[in-house]
Amino acid sequence: MVTKKYLTDLIYHQCTIKELTLRGINFQSELKIPVEYKGLELESDLRCDLFIEDCLVVELKAVDQIIPIHVAKLMSYMKLLESPIGLMINFNVTNIYHEGQKTYVNERYRLLED
Numbered sequence: 001m002v003t004k005k006y007l008t009d010l011i012y013h014q015c016t017i018k019e020l021t022l023r024g025i026n027f028q029s030e031l032k033i034p035v036e037y038k039g040l041e042l043e044s045d046l047r048c049d050l051f052i053e054d055c056l057v058v059e060l061k062a063v064d065q066i067i068p069i070h071v072a073k074l075m076s077y078m079k080l081l082e083s084p085i086g087l088m089i090n091f092n093v094t095n096i097y098h099e100g101q102k103t104y105v106n107e108r109y110r111l112l113e114d
Helices: 009-022 068-080 107-111
Strands: 027-032 035-037 040-042 047-052 056-061 085-090 101-105
Touching: 009 027, 009 047, 009 056, 056 068, 068 085, 068 101
Parallel strands: 056 085
Antiparallel strands: 027 047, 035 040, 047 056, 085 101
16 A cells, blocks of 8 residues: 555555455445434444445545544544444554554443454
């Protein structure tokens, strides 16, 4: 996978889609996230970058720093999609394995079977 620091989120998104496809992993890209309030489905432009195997929400970034709003967005997507786990990947780092990825879990995670 291309990992130049100056590329945009969109380029990394396309590369990630290619890698998932090559590996036969089930995913949805740019999944529109439904928002409901007291039985009313609200108009929303919320879209997660990737929803993998109907379980993992992935947000891809190419930013200098992950800030609290990025994490809040990921956690909101996880809650709305009833997903127990999320992954934030920031490609704008020197070493993606050590500093470019972080896993998040919510209250649904503890309900998973061992």
